[in-house]
Amino acid sequence: MTQSGRAWKYGDNVNTDVIFPGKYTYTLRERDEIAAHALEDLDPTFVANVQPGDVIVAGINWGCGSSREQAATCLVYNGVGAVIAESISRIFYRNALNNGLLAIVCPEAARAIQPGDKVAIDLAASEIRFSAGTFRFPPFSPSIMGIVDAGGLVPYVQCKLAAQATAYGDGVR
Amino acid sequence: MSASIPQTFAQKALARAAGLPSVEIGQVVDARPDVVLSHDNTAAIRQIWRQFGQEKVVIPERMAVTMDHAVPAPTTRHAQNHAEIRRFAQEQGIRNLFEVGRGICHQVLSEEALVLPGWTILGSDSHTPHFGWLGAFGAGIGRSETATLWATGELWLRVPESMRIELTGDLPAGVTAKDFALRIIGDLGADGGLYRSVEFHGAGIQALSLASRMVLPNMMAEFGAKNAYIAPDDATVDYLLAGLHRRLEREGATEFCANGQCISLTGDPVTVDEELRALIRAGALFPDEGAPYAETHCYHAADLEPYVACPHTVDQVVPVSQLSGVQVQQAFLGTCTNGRLEDLAAAADVVRGRKIASGTRFLVIPASSLVLQDALRAGYIETLLEAGAVLGTPGCGPCMGNHMGIPAPGEVTISSANRNFRGRMGTPDAEIYLASPAVVAASAVCGVIAGPGDL
Numbered sequence: 001m002t003q004s005g006r007a008w009k010y011g012d013n014v015n016t017d018v019i020f021p022g023k024y025t026y027t028l029r030e031r032d033e034i035a036a037h038a039l040e041d042l043d044p045t046f047v048a049n050v051q052p053g054d055v056i057v058a059g060i061n062w063g064c065g066s067s068r069e070q071a072a073t074c075l076v077y078n079g080v081g082a083v084i085a086e087s088i089s090r091i092f093y094r095n096a097l098n099n100g101l102l103a104i105v106c107p108e109a110a111r112a113i114q115p116g117d118k119v120a121i122d123l124a125a126s127e128i129r130f131s132a133g134t135f136r137f138p139p140f141s142p143s144i145m146g147i148v149d150a151g152g153l154v155p156y157v158q159c160k161l162a163a164q165a166t167a168y169g170d171g172v173r
Numbered sequence: 174m175s176a177s178i179p180q181t182f183a184q185k186a187l188a189r190a191a192g193l194p195s196v197e198i199g200q201v202v203d204a205r206p207d208v209v210l211s212h213d214n215t216a217a218i219r220q221i222w223r224q225f226g227q228e229k230v231v232i233p234e235r236m237a238v239t240m241d242h243a244v245p246a247p248t249t250r251h252a253q254n255h256a257e258i259r260r261f262a263q264e265q266g267i268r269n270l271f272e273v274g275r276g277i278c279h280q281v282l283s284e285e286a287l288v289l290p291g292w293t294i295l296g297s298d299s300h301t302p303h304f305g306w307l308g309a310f311g312a313g314i315g316r317s318e319t320a321t322l323w324a325t326g327e328l329w330l331r332v333p334e335s336m337r338i339e340l341t342g343d344l345p346a347g348v349t350a351k352d353f354a355l356r357i358i359g360d361l362g363a364d365g366g367l368y369r370s371v372e373f374h375g376a377g378i379q380a381l382s383l384a385s386r387m388v389l390p391n392m393m394a395e396f397g398a399k400n401a402y403i404a405p406d407d408a409t410v411d412y413l414l415a416g417l418h419r420r421l422e423r424e425g426a427t428e429f430c431a432n433g434q435c436i437s438l439t440g441d442p443v444t445v446d447e448e449l450r451a452l453i454r455a456g457a458l459f460p461d462e463g464a465p466y467a468e469t470h471c472y473h474a475a476d477l478e479p480y481v482a483c484p485h486t487v488d489q490v491v492p493v494s495q496l497s498g499v500q501v502q503q504a505f506l507g508t509c510t511n512g513r514l515e516d517l518a519a520a521a522d523v524v525r526g527r528k529i530a531s532g533t534r535f536l537v538i539p540a541s542s543l544v545l546q547d548a549l550r551a552g553y554i555e556t557l558l559e560a561g562a563v564l565g566t567p568g569c570g571p572c573m574g575n576h577m578g579i580p581a582p583g584e585v586t587i588s589s590a591n592r593n594f595r596g597r598m599g600t601p602d603a604e605i606y607l608a609s610p611a612v613v614a615a616s617a618v619c620g621v622i623a624g625p626g627d628l
Binding site: 013015016017018021022023025026027029040041060061064065066067068069072087089090091094095098099141143152153154157158160161 | 201213214217220221224225226227242243248250251254296297298299301313314315316317318320321324325329363364367368395397399486488573574575592594595596597599601
């Protein structure tokens with residue numbers, strides 16, 4: 001699986017409050033309204049200009065702060081394909097993968113990629129490719145790939161529950 | 174792995190949660206948490222959970238739900254959210270639902286002894302590492318993960334590497350656990366504990382009051398930590414025993430079952446208490462001597478002083494003595510980090526006989542209804558109000574910008590909370606400084622950021 005898009009580059013310690021402000025977290029629930037506030041207090045030009053497949057590139061500790069899942073889903077709803085960073089806060093990392101958003105820790109690539117670079121991510125090869133070169137990142141574990149391949153945690157669990165129900169049904173019969 | 178190989182707290186806790194004899198660092202386990210926490214986000218999590226097509230959640234007895242992040246409801250939309258949460262709890266038979274005004278999730282679950290030493294709690298709240306104060310494994314998770322737990326009772330977790338932080342000696346007068354937390358984050362960075370299990374050790378830690386111990390794991394969320402840990406001791410057990418009694422009496426329970434045993438509550442009170450203490454202790458987990466730590470950091474309490482985290486990240490830390498003339502329009506005392514009785518007491522001590530500076534507002538929001546009642550009885554609330562403070566409903570208050578004290582653009586807030594991110598309190602054009610309750614109170618009196626020694 002290879003995907004590609006343009007890079008939006010940001011700095012260190014970008015927190016969830018600037019990715020998706022806390023004042024919206026207990027009221028907004030629809031895709032469109034969540035998408036509309038993505039990166040509102042970080043980059044007001046983002047929502048109007050982001051293209052499907054675009055990639056967020058950041059420094060250390062991307063997504064630190066709150067556990068709010070909209071910090072990941074607001075990017076997904078805008079078509080963002082991946083976050084590549086020097087490091088990623090653990091809850092954002094989980095929220096991203098759980099919503100089918102690739103979260104890739106690759107310090108070398110994160111430092112080298114420039115704003116607007118066309119970036120390709122090859123999951124099978126665990127490689128990030130762009131004009132300045134090719135960078136490898138640690139492959140995802142099979143358990144994480146299972147979630148990513150299913151399109152996120154919810155569809156993954158739906159399949160798991162369906163499989164359990166089928167197995168149970170067979171046992172009863 | 175042989176049991177003789179020394180293990181960290183995180184290894185022992187996640188082995189227990191996964192039902193395995195032992196686990197290795199880096200291993201991914203399917204953990205079955207003892208408690209699953211959610212708050213005002215419960216209705217949104219329900220929306221995700223419904224996609225699983227279940228009529229009933231599989232773990233109603235393990236769920237705890239608080240309404241705390243926007244209480245009392247500031248808008249109709251927030252009120253609808255709360256109404257949806259109440260309906261959900263009713264229809265699912267969730268007994269541990271805590272109403273508007275009861276307090277902040279981490280404080281309330283601690284007061285109710287819903288989490289015991291050695292247990293695992295996963296919460297859709299980033300400050301869930303808080304429960305490390307009582308020797309539990311607490312970690313924050315997302316909404317889809319919480320929905321998954323409601324549906325299946327389990328979630329994958331990787332066993333984290335551990336970091337050891339030692340504190341020797343007693344904190345000097347005017348220096349608090351908050352100052353220690355800020356110093357650690359200032360020294361090592363907001364990502365200094367990224368993905369680590371942070372264990373606090375040393376005589377300086379065990380010398381802290383329980384309320385002060387709560388500050389450290391809570392603040393480790395701002396350090397990037399997965400969870401944090403302080404060894405439980407007799408004081409921890411006594412606190413939880415009192416909480417258990419409060420809860421079990423309210424529920425009219427005649428027995429209490431946990432950690433594989435059931436205690437009848439109807440016998441001789443002294444005996445019952447001893448049995449309950451033993452039951453609480455039975456679950457406690459302690460890291461082994463020689464357990465593997467990726468890093469160790471040592472601090473001497475005598476070297477610490479009051480600190481302030483400056484805008485807009487928690488690791489922009491300077492001693493309060495180095496800040497001069499920073500005017501504040503708002504001082505906020507409260508939150509899961511510093512809204513407890515000893516915090517209100519420290520603030521009352523500072524403002525007693527003084528008045529809040531003209532041009533400065535002083536908001537006081539106790540972390541729970543119990544804190545508020547205790548502070549009323551102790552006279553702290555009266556002292557704070559006489560000085561000119563404003564009292565809010567127990568809950569999270571303006572911490573994450575919902576309501577009850579949102580700053581105007583251009584204003585400066587000094588807060589006892591845990592985050593000073595740009596836009597955190599509502600507008601990206603306001604500045605937030607973080608400090609201990611005593612510094613917040615002194616700043617309210619002075620109208621500029623000040624330590625208690627400056628009065």
